[in-house]
Amino acid sequence: MNEKKKTNYVIIIISVLLFAILVFGVLYFIIHPETVSTISNNNQNEILNSMSSEEEVDIFENIELVSASLEKYTVYGTHLNFNISVNNSDDLDNIYDAKIILKNMQGDETNYDADYIVENDKILFSTSDKINTGIDLESINQDEYYILLKVITNKVSYGENGDKKETKKEHYYNIENNTEYKDIEYYTITRKKKNNKIDIKENKIKNRDVNTLCMNVKESKLPANVYDIVIDAGHGGEDCGASANGYTESELTLDYAFKLKEKFDKLGLKVKLTRNENETRMDTYGEDGRYVIANSVKxxxxxxxxxxxxxxxxxxxxxxxxNSSNLKFAENLANNLVLNCNTSYSQNNTWKENDGVYVRNFNDAAFEEVLEYARELGFEPYNVSYNTAYYGVIRESGGIMTGAYIDGRDPTYENNPYYNSNMGVETYLLELGYITNLSNIENIIANEESYTDVIVETTKDYLNLK
Ligand SMILES: [Zn+2]
Structure with missing residues (x-):
């Protein structure tokens, strides 16, 4: 091989190598397009960071912050609620309006109505007196927020000539968490295969020497052990529930639960069943207990x-x-079932709030039962009130909002690990109809498609799952 041929070979080899590197590179970016966008996103972020550090604004400029104390802090279903107390002062005479504010780092504010009552030297502000209304966690945009209380006063005075003069003033309060409950971690319900993770905790306000509750909302995959909704097929196995006319409650409720899961799955929801078969035994309490599952899967x-x-x-x-809830879902469900499923509102008038809508709390007879039972077994009776939900599935999965009380003092079963939780699952118990009425039960079996369609559609509307 002469020198010239050698040089030609070297040139050819180098060309082939360069070509291969080029082809490999192009293929890599086709297979991993996110690498390209990550690079440009990083650049963008650097540009944004440098801009914001040059033009950093103090979003609390000219705002005087006074400390308020968080007294109650709960999430029931999809709604967050606060009770906040503020020291009363002359400054707070003539309250005109009160809001809970989410203030993002650019200073933009989202407002939620707050009610208030004056109690001697304190004023107590609250987002809602219903456990399932208040601040809708599902509708908050992805961002970082300070949570504050804003009170607007309006002082009216009259000039010498009788002219009315109004002076409105905004008072801002940072919210310090004095409850036994600290960080909240919440996942929004799956919409279009996406979820947000919401973290609420107390943090220091930037450039200020005070703390307030803060909220961080960001997109997040749903962890494997977190579910959107739970369907509980009543009873099971040896506990067959009611039976009449040749039918068994536990078998029919399981059938309905399967059908409901199938339809909710189709909406893209992550659905957990409390039971998958007609098991002979199912724990009520303890980590896998029927009344505990919904809370343990958030x-x-x-x-x-x-x-x-x-x-x-x-x-x-x-x-x-x-108990203490807005009855909208139950009213819609009862109405829609009656309109579409060839059925009627129940004639039962006990615990009735509205056609087909019931709230059953402890009454005198139920109190006596709890006391008697505890006396027999020799433990301190549970502390129930007239606002304690009677049905275990509603009460125990609702935490402190519904009066859950299974704390392990009864030696005959395990405890509910979430009995003292400030996060509860919004739960409804649906009696489809009467198994003891032949035409009613035959309709429930024959019309399963329309019953389940109505349940799914009503839930979809209520949870705003477009
Ligand atoms: Zn039942």
């Missing part, structure tokens, strides 16, 4: 499906709601 919503029993002429729908 579900937002739960429906417990049952069939009623009674005199053979009794028929129709009953939806049982959590």
């Amino acid at each position: 579900a937002k919503f739960q429906l417990s499906v049952h069939l009623n029993s009674g005199d053979s002429d009794l028929t129709g729908v009953e939806v049982y709601c959590p």
Whole structure:
């Protein structure tokens, strides 16, 4: 091989190598397009950072912050609620309006209405007196926020000539968490395969020497052990529930639960069933207990499906709601079932709030039962009140909002690890109809498609799952 040929070979080899590197590079970016966008995003972020550090604005400029004390702090279903107390002062005479504010780092504010009552030297502000309304966590945009209380006063005075003069003033309060509950971690319900993770905790305000509650909302994959909703097929196995007319409650509720799961799955929701088969034994409490599952998978919503029993002429729908709640979901569900499923509102008038809508709390007889039971077993009776939800599935999955109380003092079963939780699952118990009424139960079986369609559509509307 002469020198010239050698040089030609070297040139060819180098060309082939360069070509291969080029082809490899192009292929790599085709396979990993995110590498390209990450690079440009990083550049963008650097540019944004340098801009913001040059033009950094103090979003609290000219704002005087006074400390307020967080007294109650709960999430029930999809709604966050606060009770906040402020020292009363002459400055707060003539309150005109009060808001809970989410203030982002650019200073933009999102407002939520707050009510207030004056109690001697304190004023107590609250977002809602219903456990399932208040601040809707599902609708908050991804961002970082300071949470503050804003009170607007309006002093009216009259000039010498009788002219009315109004002076409005904004008072801002940072919120210090004095409750036993600290950080909240919440996942929004799956919409278009996406979820947000919301973290709420107390933090220092930048450039100020005070703390306030802060909220961080960012997109996040749903962890494997977190679910959107839970369907509880009433009873199971040896506990077959009611049976009449040749039908068994536990078998029919399981059938309904499967059908509901199938339809909620199609909406893209992550659905957990409390039971998958007609098991002979199912724990009520303890980490996998029927009344505990919904809380342990951080579900937002739960429906417990049952069939009623009674005199053979009794028929129709009953939806049982959590105590102290807005009854909108139950009203819509009862109305839609009656309109579309060839059924009626139940004739039962006990615990009735509205057609087909019921709230069952402890009454004198139920109190006596709790006391008697505890006396027999020799433990300190549970501290129930007239605002304690009667049905275990509603009460125990709702934490402190619904009066959960299974704390382990009863030696015959395990405790509910979430009995003292400030996060609860919004739960409804649906009595589809009466198994003891032949035409009612036959309709429930024949019309399963329309019943389940109505349940899914009503839930979809209520949870704003477009
Ligand atoms: Zn039942």
